[in-house]
Amino acid sequence: MQINLTDVSHSFSGQPQLFTHVTFSICSGEMVAIVGPSGSGKSTLLSILAGWQKPSEGEVLRSGIESISWVFQNPHGVAQRSALDHVSLPLLARGLGRSEADTEARRILEIFGLLELSHRPFSSLSGGEAQRLMLSRAVAKKPSVLLVDEPTAQLDMASAKTVNAVLSSLSGIDSIVVVATHDFHTRDACSRVIDLNDFIIDESS
Numbered sequence: 001m002q003i004n005l006t007d008v009s010h011s012f013s014g015q016p017q018l019f020t021h022v023t024f025s026i027c028s029g030e031m032v033a034i035v036g037p038s039g040s041g042k043s044t045l046l047s048i049l050a051g052w053q054k055p056s057e058g059e060v061l062r063s064g065i066e067s068i069s070w071v072f073q074n075p076h077g078v079a080q081r082s083a084l085d086h087v088s089l090p091l092l093a094r095g096l097g098r099s100e101a102d103t104e105a106r107r108i109l110e111i112f113g114l115l116e117l118s119h120r121p122f123s124s125l126s127g128g129e130a131q132r133l134m135l136s137r138a139v140a141k142k143p144s145v146l147l148v149d150e151p152t153a154q155l156d157m158a159s160a161k162t163v164n165a166v167l168s169s170l171s172g173i174d175s176i177v178v179v180a181t182h183d184f185h186t187r188d189a190c191s192r193v194i195d196l197n198d199f200i201i202d203e204s205s
């Protein structure tokens with residue numbers, strides 16, 4: 001699985017260029033951070049990677065990509081549904097049987113430090129717990145591409161720390177993971193950084 005961007009530039013109609021001549025490739029198993037100041041186009045670049053936004057110029061090629069999950073900066077769940085339900089539902093949708101889905105959901109919740117909260121309704125979770133649950137749910141979908149937008153933006157330092165710790169553990173999954181972030185600790189959890197500063201891509205590995 002791979003996404004290749006070649007000479008991609010983008011501006012929204014009537015607005016200045018957000019970024020120009022962006023060229024990079026991301027393969028499965030990689031976890032890449034997109035960094036840059038507010039308004040530099042991080043979320044827009046995620047949308048372009050997902051194919052939801054067509055770039056003004058350039059080419060985006062996706063090979064072997066079957067599914068894309070997006071984790072938003074504000075966790076969205078079903079208030080009365082338990083944490084376990086949030087993770088087991090996508091597993092059931094993938095065709096697992098009830099008990100297999102429950103076992104796998106518990107395994108994923110444990111990785112994200114949420115096993116003890118598995119029966120708690122979504123509405124009772126803290127911001128950090130809810131964000132970790134969104135990541136758990138996204139992992140349960142086993143997407144080809146996992147796009148994570150500012151996962152720690154709404155969190156206090158302690159919650160951000162736990163989210164960053166679980167993000168580090170995502171580097172082992174067989175998906176392309178791209179995280180847009182302002183957070184230096186989140187950036188450190190990634191294997192590669194794409195920096196939108198100064199309207200150019202500065203790729204460091």
Ligand SMILES: Nc1ncnc2c1ncn2[C@@H]1O[C@H](COP(=O)(O)OP(=O)(O)OP(=O)(O)O)[C@@H](O)[C@H]1O
Nearest residue numbers: 012013018036037038039040041042043044045180
């Ligand atoms: N659909 C749209 N139409 C017009 N302008 C847009 C659209 N989406 C985003 N923008 C503008 O493009 C710029 C980049 O937005 P984007 O959300 O990609 O930045 P960002 O780096 O993710 O910002 P932040 O860190 O604040 O989330 C902003 O000025 C935003 O207002």
